Amino acid sequence: MADGLARTGYVIDNVIGGKRAPSGSGRKAGIFNPATGAEIGELHLSSVAEVDAAVQAAKDALPGWAKTPPAKRARVMFKFLELLNANQDALAEEISREHGKTHADALGEVARGLEVVEFCCGIPQLLKGEFSRNVGSGVDSIADRQPLGVVAGITPFNFPAMVPMWMYPVAIACGNTFILKPSERDPSASLLSYELFREAGLPEGVFNIVQGDKEAVDAILDHPDIKAVSFVGSTPIAQYVYERGCKAGKRVQALGGAKNHMIVMPDADLDQAADALMGAGYGSAGERCMAVSVAVPVGEETGDRLIEKLKPRIETLRIGPATDSQADMGPLITRAHQQKVLGFIDKGVEEGADLVVDGRGFALQGYEDGYFVGGTLFDRVTPDMTIYREEIFGPVLSVARAANYQSAVDMINAHEYGNGTAIFTRDGDAARAFAEDIEVGMVGVNVPIPVPVAYHSFGGWKRSLFGDHSIYGPEGVHFYTRLKTITTRWPAGIKEGAVFTFPS
Numbered sequence: 001m002a003d004g005l006a007r008t009g010y011v012i013d014n015v016i017g018g019k020r021a022p023s024g025s026g027r028k029a030g031i032f033n034p035a036t037g038a039e040i041g042e043l044h045l046s047s048v049a050e051v052d053a054a055v056q057a058a059k060d061a062l063p064g065w066a067k068t069p070p071a072k073r074a075r076v077m078f079k080f081l082e083l084l085n086a087n088q089d090a091l092a093e094e095i096s097r098e099h100g101k102t103h104a105d106a107l108g109e110v111a112r113g114l115e116v117v118e119f120c121c122g123i124p125q126l127l128k129g130e131f132s133r134n135v136g137s138g139v140d141s142i143a144d145r146q147p148l149g150v151v152a153g154i155t156p157f158n159f160p161a162m163v164p165m166w167m168y169p170v171a172i173a174c175g176n177t178f179i180l181k182p183s184e185r186d187p188s189a190s191l192l193s194y195e196l197f198r199e200a201g202l203p204e205g206v207f208n209i210v211q212g213d214k215e216a217v218d219a220i221l222d223h224p225d226i227k228a229v230s231f232v233g234s235t236p237i238a239q240y241v242y243e244r245g246c247k248a249g250k251r252v253q254a255l256g257g258a259k260n261h262m263i264v265m266p267d268a269d270l271d272q273a274a275d276a277l278m279g280a281g282y283g284s285a286g287e288r289c290m291a292v293s294v295a296v297p298v299g300e301e302t303g304d305r306l307i308e309k310l311k312p313r314i315e316t317l318r319i320g321p322a323t324d325s326q327a328d329m330g331p332l333i334t335r336a337h338q339q340k341v342l343g344f345i346d347k348g349v350e351e352g353a354d355l356v357v358d359g360r361g362f363a364l365q366g367y368e369d370g371y372f373v374g375g376t377l378f379d380r381v382t383p384d385m386t387i388y389r390e391e392i393f394g395p396v397l398s399v400a401r402a403a404n405y406q407s408a409v410d411m412i413n414a415h416e417y418g419n420g421t422a423i424f425t426r427d428g429d430a431a432r433a434f435a436e437d438i439e440v441g442m443v444g445v446n447v448p449i450p451v452p453v454a455y456h457s458f459g460g461w462k463r464s465l466f467g468d469h470s471i472y473g474p475e476g477v478h479f480y481t482r483l484k485t486i487t488t489r490w491p492a493g494i495k496e497g498a499v500f501t502f503p504s
Helices: 048-066 070-086 088-099 103-121 123-127 168-173 188-199 214-222 235-247 270-286 300-315 335-350 405-414 428-437 473-479
Strands: 010-012 014-016 019-021 028-032 039-044 130-136 139-147 150-154 177-181 207-209 226-232 251-255 260-264 292-297 354-357 376-379 396-399 420-424 442-445 481-489
Touching: 010 188, 014 048, 039 088, 048 150, 048 177, 048 207, 048 214, 070 088, 070 103, 070 123, 070 168, 070 188, 088 103, 088 188, 103 123, 103 168, 123 473, 150 168, 150 214, 168 177, 168 473, 177 214, 188 207, 214 226, 214 235, 226 235, 235 251, 260 270, 260 405, 270 292, 270 300, 270 396, 270 420, 292 300, 292 405, 300 354, 300 376, 300 396, 335 354, 335 396, 405 428, 420 428, 428 442, 473 481
Parallel strands: 010 039, 150 177, 150 226, 177 207, 226 251, 260 292, 260 420, 292 396, 376 396, 420 442
Antiparallel strands: 014 019, 014 207, 028 039, 130 139, 139 481, 354 376
């Protein structure tokens, strides 16, 4: 693992039409190791012309790929899955070096991405369509799902392998060609995935990668030949992508931010709940859209006992670089984000929350320039506070106490985000009512991070999702295909003359 993580001085380019394509824009961005703050690579940012070239390559590849029998497309996907399984460690190293998450966490990300590729191997089953004979006299009806054409994905830094795998394997298995714009913070995992896909037999031009920033994003959103765009990121950018993409006539699914709550009922196993909050709140340094950032204990006694359980666990969190196999969490992604998270902690203190564990002074010998923040715990957080309202995306857990179950539910339902939530309880009635009444898209019962398996679909409610389709699974197939219905009748001596009434 250490040798892969030590790689430096590399250059990241585009992949267009099956070939590495250095950008001619002259604009560059550094790639940094978050544990050390050192620049380890360089990324060439794409221009509008290079997005155009990627679209043209995808258009050129589209007719052949769309007409490839679904079973043959699935065989390529099976081979891709085999290669991904054989290269999980290598992919995890790419993630850890540029993102900073621990190797074990990166392996978990890869595993969840692989689940989607496994699902895609069976997509021909979902493309069968429907047939009805004799809907009228000698008339048959066919419903068929066909690929959209050239589609694109814009993905975030926090899951540089998994989130792209939520998109491009589904789109490509459905017969589309794809353009990926990965995060400029950690682009290497996508490039390695591309190389494995090509080795699996994917034709040139079916999968293209353009590196870049807002200029590339806007070019994708505005391009008339891109039929659909998938996005995962913050809510303000998700709304921007959705509105601009829709204005350009595209189909758009844009997954935004979150403020995920976990209710802890008085009857819950508090050791189980505390352990769940540790993993869900501090895993990947809190840089997950499904991270639990608000614990809602019901009753003062439950709140006091939960704080007693959490405090020593947080104070003994092991924080370190990805090369530390014993680390529980690593650094944040950039210096700017580190400062933003520290600013949220300052704001929580200023607005009157009780700071139980302060992560602002964390320093790691030998990694003083890394982007680390220690695990932080606030108690008696209220809905009017900034740290409650806004997504922090860091290792900061807020405890917002509720007097009773209904108050806890009302608190969650009043929040603008509706991505994920959980309840910890032994009471089946409470759990069932919670799952029914909560206005959130993904719900866990004694499960802190309820990310659906790949043959279901992932998506929140309210300002956590813009668009009509969740991502991957059956919803992903529907997003990347469009319905065509065909009504047929073969003349067999039928002579009924012109009919001017509406057909029935």
